[in-house]
Amino acid sequence: MLRLVTIPISHYCEKARWALERAEIPYREERHVQCVHVLYAKRAGGGLTVPVLVTPDGVLGESEDILHWVDARTPPEFRLFPEDPAQLAEVETISRRLDAELGPKGRRLIYVHMLQDKRLLLDVNNTGVPRWEDRFLRTGFGLVLPIVRRRLAITPGVEVSDEQDVFRELDWVAELLSDGRPYLSGERFGAADLTFGALSAAVVAPPDYGTPLPSLEQMRPATRDYIARAREHRAGQFALLLVERHRRETISAATASGRSSAGR
Numbered sequence: 153m154l155r156l157v158t159i160p161i162s163h164y165c166e167k168a169r170w171a172l173e174r175a176e177i178p179y180r181e182e183r184h185v186q187c188v189h190v191l192y193a194k195r196a197g198g199g200l201t202v203p204v205l206v207t208p209d210g211v212l213g214e215s216e217d218i219l220h221w222v223d224a225r226t227p228p229e230f231r232l233f234p235e236d237p238a239q240l241a242e243v244e245t246i247s248r249r250l251d252a253e254l255g256p257k258g259r260r261l262i263y264v265h266m267l268q269d270k271r272l273l274l275d276v277n278n279t280g281v282p283r284w285e286d287r288f289l290r291t292g293f294g295l296v297l298p299i300v301r302r303r304l305a306i307t308p309g310v311e312v313s314d315e316q317d318v319f320r321e322l323d324w325v326a327e328l329l330s331d332g333r334p335y336l337s338g339e340r341f342g343a344a345d346l347t348f349g350a351l352s353a354a355v356v357a358p359p360d361y362g363t364p365l366p367s368l369e370q371m372r373p374a375t376r377d378y379i380a381r382a383r384e385h386r387a388g389q390f391a392l393l394l395v396e397r398h399r400r401e402t403i404s405a406a407t408a409s410g411r412s413s414a415g416r
């Protein structure tokens with residue numbers, strides 16, 4: 153059985169879960185809270201970040217590598233990355249920009265907001281982690297907080313520029329879609345779409361995710377405000393559509409329904 157070491161709320165971990173579940177590759181998720189995750193990520197053979205996927209062929213500590221590993225075990229017509237070198241380069245360019253921009257900026261933005269609502273944050277954050285880690289984070293929150301702030305480079309007011317950057321990235325995604333392509337990856341659902349669907353969770357809080365997310369009603373008004381605006385954005389609507397159509401879609405279900413492109 154594969155092991156996937158995660159921080160359950162992490163959207164990079166969601167990217168890995170989504171890819172594995174779509175390809176129906178069984179895995180066991182090992183959920184840990186922030187900071188403690190380092191012990192388990194390192195012990196599994198990874199680095200400082202999660203997801204870490206432990207496979208019989210070795211340990212993968214980058215979400216993009218996990219998608220490639222899954223693809224190598226997926227029938228060609230359902231692979232996330234195209235074979236054609238030019239198309240592959242385009243899909244990787246889009247995915248990597250999402251990994252480098254929307255991922256970290258959206259994450260810091262939601263952390264800054266949620267850190268102001270400790271109880272809701274911990275309830276959502278700690279789903280499925282070992283009991284001692286839940287207690288550790290609740291009682292040691294004051295100790296962990298400065299480490300998280302430092303790791304994420306949270307400085308006073310950083311959420312203002314993060315929000316601008318997030319909406320700039322959403323504009324860019326909308327611009328890509330404006331040529332009429334059905335998916336960011338081209339004619340069918342692929343790595344860029346899965347990456348966008350997972351990483352945009354921090355800004356659209358989709359109704360379906362690998363661990364329960366809070367509803368808009370549970371959030372503070374300022375958080376609700378930017379998430380509602382992101383959901384209304386053309387790219388935000390696309391993100392929600394990706395989740396609705398593809399988050400629970402499996403390759404065998406797509407095959408049974410006669411679709412060769414996993415859900416178009």
Ligand SMILES: N[C@@H](CCC(=O)N[C@@H](CS)C(=O)NCC(=O)O)C(=O)O
Pocket residue numbers: 159162163164165187200201202203213214215216251259303
């Ligand atoms: N490039 C990595 C990024 C992963 C990443 O940033 N993971 C975060 C969780 S969202 C993490 O482990 N953060 C903990 C830390 O940096 O201490 C990937 O795509 O897998």
